[in-house]
Structure formats: C-alpha cells, structure tokens
Amino acid sequence: MxxxxxxxxxxxxxxxxxxxxxxxxxxxxxxxxxxxxxxxxxxxxxxxxEHFRARAEFRVWHEGDKSYYAMRKRKEDGRGVIPIEECKIVDKAIYDIMDPLIKEIEKNENLRFKLYEIDFLSNSKGELIITLIYHKKVDESIADDIKKLKDKFKNADFIVRKKGRKYVFDKNYLIEELKINDKIYKYKIIENTFSQPxxxxxxxxxxxxxxxxxxxxxxxxxxxxxxxxxxxxxxxxxxxxxxxxxxxxxxxxxxxxxxxxxxxxxxxxxxxxxxxxxxxxxxxxxxxxxxxxxxxxxxxxxxxxxxxxxxxxxxxxxxxxxxxxxxxxxxxxxxxxxxxxxxxxxxxxxxxxxxxxxxxxxxxxxx
Ligand SMILES: C[S@@+](CC[C@H](N)C(=O)[O-])C[C@H]1O[C@@H](n2cnc3c(N)ncnc32)[C@H](O)[C@@H]1O
Missing domain, CATH: 3.40.50.150 (Vaccinia Virus protein VP39)
Incomplete structure (x- = not known):
C-alpha cells in the first residue's frame, strides 16, 4: 500500500x-x-x-476558509496534529465519503465553526454513522444543516456531540453482517461502544x-x-x-x-x-x-x-x-x-x- x-x-x-x-x-x-x-x-x-478499518477518528484542522482531516504527528516530529490528504487504511465507504464530506462542511459556517473531530463507523454494506464533535454550544437548530448533509450522503446517519450532549440524526447504530465459515451473522453495532475495528x-x-x-x-x-x-x-x-x-x-x-x-x-x-x-x-x-x-x-x-x-x-x-x-x-x-x-x-x-x-x-x- x-x-x-x-x-x-x-x-x-x-x-x-x-x-x-x-x-x-x-x-x-x-x-x-x-x-x-x-x-x-x-x-x-x-x-x-489497505481499506481494513471499519471505524476511524480524525481531528479537524481549520486554516483560512479551508478545513482538513488531521492526525497526530509522528513521535519524532513532536506533539500536535498535522493535516492529512487521505487515509488508505479506512474502509472504502469511509475513504470515499471523507473528501466530499469535508468539502460540504467547509461550505457551511454553522457546521464548520469549532468542529473539532469527525468519527466514522461503517458496515459491510457501506452504511455509515458519522459523528461530528464540537467545542462550542450546540443545540437542535443544527438539525437543518445536518439534514442537508443527510440529503447529500444518503448512506450516512449523523450524530452531533458536544461535551455532555448528543443529538442523533436518525439512528446511532448500524446492522453489520459478518460471514463466518460461509454463514452470515448479523450484529447491531452502536456508536461509541466497542466494536472490532x-x-x-x-x-x-x-x-x-x-x-x-x-x-x-x-x-x-x-x-x-x-x-x-x-x-x-x-x-x-x-x-x-x-x-x-x-x-x-x-x-x-x-x-x-x-x-x-x-x-x-x-x-x-x-x-x-x-x-x-x-x-x-x-x-x-x-x-x-x-x-x-x-x-x-x-x-x-x-x-x-x-x-x-x-x-x-x-x-x-x-x-x-x-x-x-x-x-x-x-x-x-x-x-x-x-x-x-x-x-x-x-x-x-x-x-x-x-x-x-x-x-x-x-x-x-x-x-
Ligand atoms: C477488546 S473489547 C472486546 C469485546 C468483544 N469481545 C468483541 O470482540 O467485540 C473489550 C470489552 O471489555 C469491556 N470491558 C472493559 N472493562 C471491563 C471490565 N472491567 N469488566 C468487563 N468488561 C469490561 C469493554 O466495554 C469492551 O466491550
């Protein structure tokens, strides 16, 4: 890779x-x-x-009117985060949505302002739960902006988090299907609880x-x-x-x-x-x-x-x-x-x- x-x-x-x-x-x-x-x-x-991680967390880096995903720096380079252009270890559904999603967020000041982290959870069908974590007061009024994202990204549900508060649009779980020795098992996997990565x-x-x-x-x-x-x-x-x-x-x-x-x-x-x-x-x-x-x-x-x-x-x-x-x-x-x-x-x-x-x-x- x-x-x-x-x-x-x-x-x-x-x-x-x-x-x-x-x-x-x-x-x-x-x-x-x-x-x-x-x-x-x-x-x-x-x-x-490559494309093996079904869940991933990225910090968000804002510079001028641009926003980027960010990861922690290599140990040798000191503390802090650096903007990244892509991440090849996340599964295909996450990889494909990352760039169009950040571009959509960039266009919307309400969604973009003090957005600190974006977490992704995906299933084998390419459905996603995307969690936007803010360092600002968030209330129900963000619903209209999230609806715009949901209209654009039909395979995704969204969760908005701010310390102590959580808003879910429309659900906080996925149904995963695993193929074990030719048999399909179904699992509900819930955002913010453990699931195998x-x-x-x-x-x-x-x-x-x-x-x-x-x-x-x-x-x-x-x-x-x-x-x-x-x-x-x-x-x-x-x-x-x-x-x-x-x-x-x-x-x-x-x-x-x-x-x-x-x-x-x-x-x-x-x-x-x-x-x-x-x-x-x-x-x-x-x-x-x-x-x-x-x-x-x-x-x-x-x-x-x-x-x-x-x-x-x-x-x-x-x-x-x-x-x-x-x-x-x-x-x-x-x-x-x-x-x-x-x-x-x-x-x-x-x-x-x-x-x-x-x-x-x-x-x-x-x-
Ligand atoms: C490595 S995960 C494994 C979960 C599961 N076996 C799987 O394959 O998805 C470890 C689990 O231990 C749970 N856990 C953490 N501390 C625990 C404790 N003290 N007692 C019981 N469960 C705990 C976590 O919530 C998590 O679900």
Whole structure:
C-alpha cells in the first residue's frame, strides 16, 4: 500500500516496511516475547493491508476558509496534529465519503465553526454513522444543516456531540453482517461502544475461536463479551453460554444480536469482570446450572485484574484473545501453570502499526 500521508501521519509508523516484512518482524517479536512458555507453532493470520478499518477518528484542522482531516504527528516530529490528504487504511465507504464530506462542511459556517473531530463507523454494506464533535454550544437548530448533509450522503446517519450532549440524526447504530465459515451473522453495532475495528480480521478471529472450541465439552463462560461478537457464533459449539460485559449498551446490543441470529442458549449480564468473578463459580446460584469448564476472555489492553485472573484460573480450558502481548504474557505466567498451550495465533488487525493482537488456547493437564 502507498498513501500520500505516509511519513507525516503518526498512525502508520511502519510505512517504510513492505507488508510481508511487517508480518515477519511482528511474528519474530512475538516468538521472542513468549519464548519462556512452551508455545506451539505461531499461526499468522492476516487480511488486506489497505481499506481494513471499519471505524476511524480524525481531528479537524481549520486554516483560512479551508478545513482538513488531521492526525497526530509522528513521535519524532513532536506533539500536535498535522493535516492529512487521505487515509488508505479506512474502509472504502469511509475513504470515499471523507473528501466530499469535508468539502460540504467547509461550505457551511454553522457546521464548520469549532468542529473539532469527525468519527466514522461503517458496515459491510457501506452504511455509515458519522459523528461530528464540537467545542462550542450546540443545540437542535443544527438539525437543518445536518439534514442537508443527510440529503447529500444518503448512506450516512449523523450524530452531533458536544461535551455532555448528543443529538442523533436518525439512528446511532448500524446492522453489520459478518460471514463466518460461509454463514452470515448479523450484529447491531452502536456508536461509541466497542466494536472490532478490522472487519476482515474479525471474521478470521471468530473462525479461529470456533475451530479451537469445537471439541470442548460443557458450557462456556465469557468475560468482556462486547456486543456478542464471539458469543453468538461460539454458542453453536456449547450447550449453554453465560456472557458478561461492563457496558450496558453493549449488553443490550448483544441481547438483540442473539435474538436476530436465533440463538436461545445465551444469558448476557451487564457487570464488570471483577464483579462476576466475585460470584465464584461453585457458590453462586446464578452459576449452579452451568457445567463450567470453559472460559473465553477478550479483555482491554490492561488484561485481567487480579480477581478476574483468579476466576479464569478455575477453568480447564481457556481461550484468551488479547490486544496487548505485554499483559497477555503477564497473565500467562499464572494461567499457563498446569496447562498446555494448544494454540497460539497472531491476528494482524493493525497493519502499519506496532500493535499486535493474539489468540491463545490453554488446556488443563491432568495430574
Ligand atoms: C477488546 S473489547 C472486546 C469485546 C468483544 N469481545 C468483541 O470482540 O467485540 C473489550 C470489552 O471489555 C469491556 N470491558 C472493559 N472493562 C471491563 C471490565 N472491567 N469488566 C468487563 N468488561 C469490561 C469493554 O466495554 C469492551 O466491550
């Protein structure tokens, strides 16, 4: 991939390295990092290296009567943001609308004045939620100007945000369709709640988790389930699933998603991983009817807190999806004791960046 913002934008830090080399470099780094554990061969799973991001956030830069998208500067160039001409990592629907949208905004002083940030969320059908974030007082009167944008960009809904206030024109969610092993799953994804940024890689991650949970017996517990991204397809491999997540809106979406996909064996609960972990599997009546041998976790960058790690350590089989190899390594120091690491995958969710997403499957060794 080439991009006219390469070398200026602080997002694609590996812009000088061909994609194949990036994969090689990151794989070697992971093998080295996890060298102290008995790891199986690293499975390297990647997708397209351009137009892969289904959500993206840009600052807005105003100069004279022109407005531009802006990204943070490269570390070497100091603090602050720089205007960018294009962004090739965002998916095609976002890429195609970026330029005409900013030109339309430029023409309208009410929309343009103190516009600070524009966020995009897209689905596989090319529908968009576009969030305009302001540093000024905004009220309902902006509706007429947003209507003009909606007339022009028929595939987009708009949200206007200002500290503490939010106006939605006309909805704040998309219905995403993911193709997992030739089957289509539908998901409601809500603006400003977590959704996987790389659609293509997300599909491959779910397929990997399905493959690696196929032979597991018993029920499944899931912590950090978000909108049910993994839960819904994986529920087909288990008798019953209990899935938890801290964000109430995500849990509402997950419940809706189970329904539209016809999955009836899942219970979703809005609670933190630590709160749920405190229920302790043997003692809580809530968990009494579950045969709890398997757990799936997909925590934020901080990894597992102490209580959740202790809880996860009670299970025979652990599927750990991690967006931070440092905290994965820390957690494995506990979880790999008395367990065999059966699978180790690197999902290249974030080409051109240093970020690495991993998947690890652990199985208790008898005796
Ligand atoms: C990396 S995302 C994964 C979500 C989901 N598995 C997916 O694939 O879309 C991590 C999720 O953990 C949730 N979360 C963050 N802190 C949490 C906590 N302390 N307890 C439970 N969930 C938490 C976030 O809201 C987010 O949905």
């Amino acid at each position: 080439t991009c006219s913002s390469f070398g200026k934008c602080g997002s694609c830090v590996l812009w000088q390295m061909p994609y194949e080399k990036q994969l090689e470099m990151k794989s070697e780094r992971l093998k080295e990092m996890f060298g102290e554990f008995e790891m199986p061969e690293l499975e390297v799973i990647h997708g397209s290296d 790389n659609r293509g890689m997300n599909q491959k991650m779910i397929e990997w988790a399905l493959r690696n949970s196929k032979e597991l017996k018993g029920d499944l517990v899931e912590l950090y389930c978000g909108n049910g991204n993994f839960t819904i397809p994986l529920s087909e491999n288990f008798r019953k699933v209990i899935a938890t997540e801290i964000n109430k809106e995500s849990i509402e979406a997950a419940t809706f998603n189970a329904d539209i996909n016809g999955r009836e064996n899942i219970t979703f609960l809005a609670m933190s991983a630590a709160e749920f972990s405190a229920l302790k599997k043997e003692k809580s009546p809530l968990l009494a009817s579950y045969d709890l041998k398997n757990v799936l976790i997909d925590p934020p960058r901080a990894g597992l807190d102490d209580k959740s790690r202790e809880f996860v350590n009670l299970f025979d089989n652990i599927i750990y999806i991690s967006c931070n190899p440092e905290t994965l390594k820390r957690d494995l120091k506990t979880l790999a004791k008395g367990r065999k690491i059966k699978a180790f995958a690197f999902f290249d969710q974030f080409p051109y960046t240093e970020h690495m997403e991993c998947g690890v499957v652990l199985e208790r060794v008898n005796g």
